Amino acid sequence: xxxxxxxxxxxxxxxxxxxxxxxxxxxxxxxxxxxxxxxxxxxxxxxxxxxxxxxxxxxxxxxxxxxxxxxxxxxxxxxxxxxxxxxxxxxxxxxxxxxxxxxxxxxxxxxxxxxxxxxxxxxxxxxxxxxxxxxxxxxxxxxxxxxxxxxxxxxxxxxxxxxxxxxxxxxxxxxxxxxxxxxxxxxxxxxxxxxxxxxxxxxxxxxxxxxxxxxxxxxxxxxxxxxxxxxxxxxxxxxxxxxxxxxxxxxxxxxxxxxxxxxxxxxxxxxxxxxxxxxxxxxxxxxxxxxxxxxxxxxxxxxxxxxxxxxxxxxxxxxxxxxxxxxxxxxxxxxxxxxxxxxxxxx
Amino acid sequence: xxxxxxxxxxxxxxxxxxxxxxxxxxxxxxxxxxxxxxxxxxxxxxxxxxxxxxxxxxxxxxxxxxxxxxxxxxxxxxxxxxxxxxxxxxxxxxxxxxxxxxxxxxxxxxxxxxxxxxxxxxxxxxxxxxxxxxxxxxxxxxxxxxxxxxxxxxxxxxxxxxxxxxxxxxxxxxxxxxxxxxxxxxxxxxxxxxxxxxxxxxxxxxxxxxxxxxxxxxxxxxxxxxxxxxxxxxxxxxxxxxxxxxxxxxxxxxxxxxxxxxxxxxxxxxxxxxxxxxxxxxxxxxxxxxxxxxxxxxxxxxxxxxxxxxxxxxxxxxxxxxxxxxxxxxxxxxxxxxxxxxxxxxxxxxxxxxxxxxxxxxxxxxxxxxxxxxxxxxxxxxxxxxxxxxxxxxxxxxxxxxxxxxxxxxxxxxxxxxxxxxxxxxxxxxxxxxxxxxxxxxxxxxxxxxxxxxxxxxxxxxxxxxxxxxxxxxxxxxxxxxxxxxxxxxxxxxxxxxxxxxxxxxxxxxxxxxxxx
Numbered sequence: 086x087x088x089x090x091x092x093x094x095x096x097x098x099x100x101x102x103x104x105x106x107x108x109x110x111x112x113x114x115x116x117x118x119x120x121x122x123x124x125x126x127x128x129x130x131x132x133x134x135x136x137x138x139x140x141x142x143x144x145x146x147x148x149x150x151x152x153x154x155x156x157x158x159x160x161x162x163x164x165x166x167x168x169x170x171x172x173x174x175x176x177x178x179x180x181x182x183x184x185x186x187x188x189x190x191x192x193x194x195x196x197x198x199x200x201x202x203x204x205x206x207x208x209x210x211x212x213x214x215x216x217x218x219x220x221x222x223x224x225x226x227x228x229x230x231x232x233x234x235x236x237x238x239x240x241x242x243x244x245x246x247x248x249x250x251x252x253x254x255x256x257x258x259x260x261x262x263x264x265x266x267x268x269x270x271x272x273x274x275x276x277x278x279x280x281x282x283x284x285x286x287x288x289x290x291x292x293x294x295x296x297x298x299x300x301x302x303x304x305x306x307x308x309x310x311x312x313x314x315x316x317x318x319x320x321x322x323x324x325x326x327x328x329x330x331x332x333x334x335x336x337x338x339x340x341x342x343x344x345x346x347x348x349x350x351x352x353x354x355x356x357x358x359x360x361x362x363x364x365x366x367x368x369x370x371x372x373x374x375x376x377x378x379x380x381x382x383x384x385x386x387x388x389x390x391x392x393x394x395x396x397x398x399x400x401x402x403x404x405x406x407x408x409x410x411x412x413x414x415x416x417x418x419x420x421x422x423x424x425x426x427x428x429x430x431x432x
Numbered sequence: 433x434x435x436x437x438x439x440x441x442x443x444x445x446x447x448x449x450x451x452x453x454x455x456x457x458x459x460x461x462x463x464x465x466x467x468x469x470x471x472x473x474x475x476x477x478x479x480x481x482x483x484x485x486x487x488x489x490x491x492x493x494x495x496x497x498x499x500x501x502x503x504x505x506x507x508x509x510x511x512x513x514x515x516x517x518x519x520x521x522x523x524x525x526x527x528x529x530x531x532x533x534x535x536x537x538x539x540x541x542x543x544x545x546x547x548x549x550x551x552x553x554x555x556x557x558x559x560x561x562x563x564x565x566x567x568x569x570x571x572x573x574x575x576x577x578x579x580x581x582x583x584x585x586x587x588x589x590x591x592x593x594x595x596x597x598x599x600x601x602x603x604x605x606x607x608x609x610x611x612x613x614x615x616x617x618x619x620x621x622x623x624x625x626x627x628x629x630x631x632x633x634x635x636x637x638x639x640x641x642x643x644x645x646x647x648x649x650x651x652x653x654x655x656x657x658x659x660x661x662x663x664x665x666x667x668x669x670x671x672x673x674x675x676x677x678x679x680x681x682x683x684x685x686x687x688x689x690x691x692x693x694x695x696x697x698x699x700x701x702x703x704x705x706x707x708x709x710x711x712x713x714x715x716x717x718x719x720x721x722x723x724x725x726x727x728x729x730x731x732x733x734x735x736x737x738x739x740x741x742x743x744x745x746x747x748x749x750x751x752x753x754x755x756x757x758x759x760x761x762x763x764x765x766x767x768x769x770x771x772x773x774x775x776x777x778x779x780x781x782x783x784x785x786x787x788x789x790x791x792x793x794x795x796x797x798x799x800x801x802x803x804x805x806x807x808x809x810x811x812x813x814x815x816x817x818x819x820x821x822x823x824x825x826x827x828x829x830x831x832x833x834x835x836x837x838x839x840x841x842x843x844x845x846x847x848x849x850x851x852x853x854x855x856x857x858x859x860x861x862x863x864x865x866x867x868x869x870x871x872x873x874x875x876x877x878x879x880x881x882x883x884x885x886x887x888x889x890x891x892x893x894x895x896x897x898x899x900x901x902x903x904x905x906x907x908x909x910x911x912x913x914x915x916x917x918x919x920x921x922x923x924x925x926x927x928x929x930x931x932x933x934x935x936x937x938x939x940x941x942x943x944x945x946x947x948x949x
Contacts, residue, residue, distance in 0.1 A: 297818040299810045306807050309798035316755060316787050316794070317808035317861065318776030376798035 113421055114369055114385035117414075121389060125396035132399055139278060143270075143346065145391035146280040147172075147339050149384060151362035152369075153284075153291050154335030156383045157328040159366050160295075162308045162375025163221060163228035165329060168336040168362055170239035171213050172355035175340030177243045179206045180252025180350035183266060199265045207337045213239060214333020218326030232329075236359070243352040251351040255344060270345030280342040287335070292380040304328065309376030364411070365390055368418040370425070390414065448475040451639055452497070452528070452608055456506035459492050466492040469506065470665045472658045474608060474639045479630065479653050481642045483679050484660035490643050493660070494610050497641065498530035499523030529601035530610040535593050539586035544568040546585055547600045571599040575629055591622025598629060602638075609633065610641040615649060627653055647679055659683055662882075693734060693916050693932055694892035700731030702766075703900035704752070704783070704869040709761035711744070711751045711924075721747040723924035724761070729869065729900040734891055736915030737904040740943050744924035745904040746788055749871045752902075753785035754778045765869065779808055782868035786859050786875055788904075794858035795846050802828040802842025804857050809864040827864055835860040836886055852883025859890065869900045876910060888914045908936045 126133035151168045158165040182202045185194040197205075213235060220231035255266045272279050295301040306314040307321045315321045339358075344350040369386030371378025390411060397407045452474040459467040467489045474480045482490045495501045497508065499517030507514045510526060517523040520530070537546045544561070547568050553560045568581035577595050585593055594614055601609050615623045630640060630653050644650040657674050659667040659682040667682040711722035721744045729735050739745050750756045752763050754775040762769050765783050773781070787793035795804055806813070806824050813823045828842040835856045839849055846854065855875060862870060872891075876884045891901050891914055903914060911918045911932075918930040920942040928942035 293818070299814050299819055302803065302807065302810050302819065305799060305803075306796045309796035310792075312793045313787075313796050314807070315775060316753065316785060318774075318779040318865075319807070320774065320776055372798075376796065 113418075114382055114389055117368075117389050118385055118392065121392050121396060125392075125400065128400045129396075132396060137399075139276075139281070141392055141395045142281045142388075143278040144395060145387050146278070146284040147343050147346075148358065148361050148365055148391060149284045149387040150287065150335050150339035150342065151358055152365035152383050152387045153287055153380065154332030155359070155362040156366050156369075156371060156378055156380060157291070157304065158228075158332050159363075159371050159373060160304050160308045160375060160378050161325055161328045162311065163325070163328070164232065164363065164373070165214075165217065165332045166229065166232040166359050167213065167217060167235040167239055168332060168339075169355040169358035169360075170236045170243070171210055171333055171336035172340040172343065172358060173352060174213070174239045174243040175206050175210050175337040176344035176350035176354050177246050177252065177352055178209050179203070179266070179341055179344055180255055181246060182206070183255050184252065199268070202266070203269075203341055206341055207334050210333040210335075210337025210340070211330050212333070214330040214336075215326065217333070218329035221329065222322040222325040240352070240356075247352045249352060251349050252344075253349045255348045255350065267345055267348050269342050270348070280346065283338065283342060287338070288380050288384055295380060300324070300327070305376055307375075361390060361411075364415045364418075367415060367422065370418075370422060372422060386418070448478060450474070451476050451511060453509040453512075454493075454497070454506065455509065457493070457496060457503045457508065458505040459489075459496060459501065460504050466663050467496075467503070468663045470658075470660070472656075472665065472668045474641055475656065476639055477634045477637045478655035479634065479640045479642050480656045480658060481644070481650050481654040482658050482660060483647065483650070483683055488660040488683070489663040490660055491612065492663075494530060494612055494641070494643065497523075497608075498528055498610055500530070524604055524606070527605065527607035528610070529604060529606035529608070530612065531594070531597045531601060531614060532612055535590075535597055537585045537593055537596060540584065542582050542584055543572075543579055543588070543596050543599075544581040546596055547571065547581075547603050549600075551604070567603065568599070571603055574602070575599060575632070577625075589622070591625065594622075594626065595629070602633075606638065608639045608641065610643075612643045614642075615644060615646060623649065647676055651676060651679075692912075693914055694895050697732055697896045699733050700898055702728045703731045703733075704729045704902070705762075705764040705767075706748075706752060707762045707764065709748065709751060709763065710759050711747050711756055712759045720759070721924050722751060722758075725921075725924065725926060726761075727902075727919060727926065729902055731868070731898045731900050732895050733916050734895050734901040734903060734914055736911040736918045737902060737921055738906070738908060738911055738918060738939055738943060739904075739921035740906070743921040743943065745921055746873055747924075748921070749785055749873045749902065749904060750787075753783065753871060755785075779862075779865050779867075780811070782866065784808070784862035784865050784867040784870055786862050786870070786872040788873035788877065790851075790855055790858050794861075795854060797846050799846065800842060801832075801837070801839050801844045801846055801849065801857060804846060805831045805842070805861050805864060808861050809866075831860040831864050835863065835890055850883075852886075855883065855887065856890075859887065863890075863894070867899065869902070870894065871902045871904075873904050874906065875903070876905065876907065884910075908939050911939065 122133070131137060151172065154168060155165055179202050182197055182205060185196045187194045217228075217232050217235050220226045221228050256264065269279050269283070274282055295304065303314065303319045303324050306317065306319055307324050311321055340355065343354060365386035366378065366383050367373065367386065368389055369378065369382030369384070371382060393414065394407050394411060397410060398404075450473040454470055454472055456469045456471060457467060458465070458469050470489075470493060472480065482493065484490045492501070496503045499520045499522055502516070508517075509515070515526070517526070538549065541549070544564050548564050553563050553567075555563070565581050572579050572581065575595055575598065577592070579588065579592055579595065585596060588596065598609070614626060633640060642650060642653065655671050657667070657669055657671065657679060658665060659679060661683060667678070705728040707726050709722055709725045710720050713719050713721045723744070725744075725748060727735070737745050737748075747756060751758050754770075754773065758771060761771075763771050765778070765781055768781075770778050770781065770783060791797075796807065799807070802825070805828050809827065810819060810824070813820045813827070825842065831837075832839065832842065837849070837853050837856045837860065839853065846857070849857065859872070859875065870891075875887055891903065895901060905911065915932055918932065918934065918939060919926055920928040920930070920939055922943055928939075930939060
């Protein structure tokens with residue numbers, strides 16, 4: 086028995102030594118963000134200012150909104166490649182509704198108030214998400230394939246609606262009572278862009294959803310081990326569909342914010358944004374195999390990627406190099422993820 | 433621990449030469465000690481059989497001997513010199529091959545290609561198929577098998593596939609062959625063929641390390657027996673000084689009492705009635721894995737279901753719990769049909785399943801001990817929108833105490849627990865749902881004897897409170913320690929029913945377990 090005892094002591098001693106490394110691993114996204122801010126502040130005098138941070142934050146808002154939806158899907162062990170296209174299509178739907186819907190039989194053109202447009206757009210995003218969810222949960226199409234298909238279809242529909250053109254008249258007309266679409270993208274509340282506030286509110290709500298509700302626990306459980314969750318009475322299929330619906334809604338909100346920021350909606354908006362969203366989730370420490378990840382991490386991930394690429398723009402690095410850097414950061418993040426989770430397994 | 437100090441050479445028969453020796457070999461995974469100082473020797477041209485229950489450490493020992501994992505302590509001596517294997521390839525190059533329980537053949541390739549997989553004979557930059565075929569054919573001849581080297585492995589019977597595995601091991605000139613449960617999937621005639629091959633191999637000087645759950649069968653070819661229990665070697669002796677009783681005594685432990693079925697409480701009315709239940713086999717196989725089965729269990733009663741692999745135990749329990757769809761019959765929980773309800777709804781009504789494979793179906797490895805414990809009953813803690821943290825922690829604390837989980841607390845990682853404690857988490861999780869009927873599918877698999885006894889105690893306590901229990905097992909002995917009634921399943925039907933005062937032999941005969949002649 087003496088032998089076995091001394092062995093367990095040894096392994097405990099090792100675990101203690103690893104603590105410092107673990108702390109670094111746990112907080113790596115936060116550390117990375119601080120390093121990025123410090124380096125760019127040093128390189129450019131324009132970087133470290135409140136106004137620049139707010140501008141960068143409103144860029145991050147778009148990716149961040151997509152990343153929140155993506156996080157939910159990734160926690161479930163899935164992936165949603167359609168968010169970039171859903172973002173684009175949502176913008177187009179909003180633009181289409183803002184132009185006025187002509188009802189031929191009644192001979193009128195209907196101009197909806199902005200809140201109705203926003204609501205309908207979110208409903209459209211939710212429906213697209215539901216298509217993903219049903220394909221994956223009930224028809225057993227692999228998530229990668231199902232969302233890849235929806236990605237193409239949504240993009241194609243966006244191009245069909247506009248015939249490849251862009252909706253520009255999103256500002257609305259006072260006499261029609263449909264002004265205010267630019268509120269989301271241009272206005273500030275307490276000096277903070279509305280888009281950033283939307284992101285903050287959604288992040289807090291999602292955080293509560295994940296940590297405090299039964300749904301959150303079900304999501305972590307079904308992502309960690311779907312069979313065990315099912316046998317514990319978790320409605321795994323409903324959870325699975327819900328995450329894709331929520332991801333669709335997040336993409337629609339992102340589409341509204343983006344087209345509001347640009348006061349125009351183009352059919353190609355949001356192309357490849359799904360990859361940036363996945364990157365943010367991964368950099369934030371979530372495991373693509375499901376069951377591990379937090380909103381806080383994902384938000385840090387989104388800010389790391391956003392602040393890095395904006396910083397590179399500010400110091401005048403070519404956009405080609407930005408792509409290289411972003412790629413390197415993602416690979417590094419995944420590398421650290423695997424080290425972290427491997428360490429946990431043996432511990 | 434005194435037994436572990438037996439010198440292996442002391443128990444050798446005169447004239448036998450030791451080729452491989454394990455000295456104080458131990459292995460731990462985290463806090464789990466799978467092997468605690470094992471000593472034994474493998475002799476030239478002899479069969480050394482490892483006996484032990486599930487989780488006794490047999491597989492771990494095999495994996496160490498064949499270089500798949502490294503021991504955490506002790507040493508291995510090959511021909512008297514200490515060796516460390518860097519990989520299974522390294523061990524194979526030194527003449528030690530392993531044949532796994534799950535065959536590692538590529539079914540889409542031919543016998544020839546499988547035998548030479550990864551070591552293809554190359555001449556002039558190409559694979560010399562003719563030479564491979566010639567060698568494969570001569571190997572088959574050596575093993576006295578009429579298998580065409582060009583047959584695809586998927587077209588062979590399981591017994592023949594086993595022969596191909598052996599041929600592959602022989603083709604690398606293995607001196608030591610490790611066989612893990614080689615007969616578990618074989619028919620009686622195929623077992624005879626295998627044993628003949630073993631005799632031929634012995635005559636050629638090949639040493640064999642053999643593992644089997646069929647004790648009587650294994651004794652037929654054993655020259656030396658090693659018995660493991662809970663990772664400790666409890667006995668090592670040559671064949672002539674042992675018998676079946678000796679093995680069982682050392683395997684199970686003579687002083688360990690797993691208890692007896694709970695007595696002295698009134699049984700209630702029928703809690704669960706299964707009527708004419710039929711579950712079709714997966715795919716379009718055309719037969720039923722559960723075939724018009726009827727069974728009822730009273731409140732406070734523990735029913736043990738015994739049967740061989742594939743008898744339909746797991747399918748029946750999974751169907752009752754709601755995981756599998758039935759094609760006919762009814763499942764009545766306190767008189768109400770629950771077929772058509774989801775798993776969650778059945779749990780809410782008091783019907784819970786502790787699944788067979790705790791890693792795959794029981795635990796969420798990414799969540800803590802506490803989160804696993806509360807997973808099935810979390811709906812009960814929702815106050816308004818949110819889960820009440822206080823109520824949840826109270827339940828977790830209560831569960832840890834109730835099922836005696838040895839853990840640093842609810843926040844500990846699942847992986848930090850031993851197998852037995854992990855199993856208790858799964859049981860505790862389902863107990864927390866306040867079930868009226870608890871189904872347990874082989875809950876004692878891979879947990880040590882002590883934990884097994886604790887699981888039985890939990891079930892007995894539950895029964896006294898009026899819980900109806902259906903408990904499935906493939907170890908006959910367990911039935912006597914816990915069950916009021918023993919039901920034997922064979923090919924999806926109930927082949928016999930016994931009260932607790934029957935014998936092992938009767939139960940095994942009813943299950944169709946064949947004892948090799």
